[in-house]
Amino acid sequence: MGKDGTTKLQEEKDTVSAMIHIYCKGRHGTADGLCVDCQELLDYADTRLDKCPFGVDKPKCSNCKVHCYQPEQRERIKEIMRYAGPRMILKHPLKAVGHALRGKGSRRVP
Template sequence: MTTEKFKGEVETLKKFFQIYCSEKHTGQYEKTYDIKYKDLDLSIKANLCDECHSLLDYAIHRLQECPHDPKPRCRKCPNPCYEKDKYKQMAKMMRFAGMKLGLTKAAQRLKKMFKKS
């Protein structure tokens, strides 16, 4: 996976986690993740609860270790590396946050349409 693709994947994970955690959990705090991937040094900050920080850390580690190039979607991977319980947690989080993110983007598009009128 290219470093740009990796960076995009990490940013997407961060967005999804922040949407999910802000809606479902309390006790969020900011944590900085210093991530190394090939020749990329990436630093991201995420405001999450302990449970979500732990799962995000796990997901980033799995992403760093992914042997596939190009990287398939985890759901379609021939050799899944996620533990079953972690996979279920991720799927639940992605479903919820994906819907929220999709609705947010749709609302933004509608607002933009009406502003042009």
């Protein structure tokens, strides 16, 4: 195991990346990788995470009090999370379960 903080940050980045991929494939019909818009948003999200004032102790972005996203990107990320959230359970069972445990509702996963 490396430094705990970097792992957590990386985990958040992986989750965002996975969700954007699911969304882009489902909504934009991208077969491989991401379309230009989604790639741009992913880069943006990565940059926000790198510059997060909470650093390694950051809460999940969805619970964060500091709204560091610009309104437009924020709306897009929210839409992506709404779309990809439920689908994460199928594609990334472990990540989805981890999210459910850390989140407020404890949804049962069959």
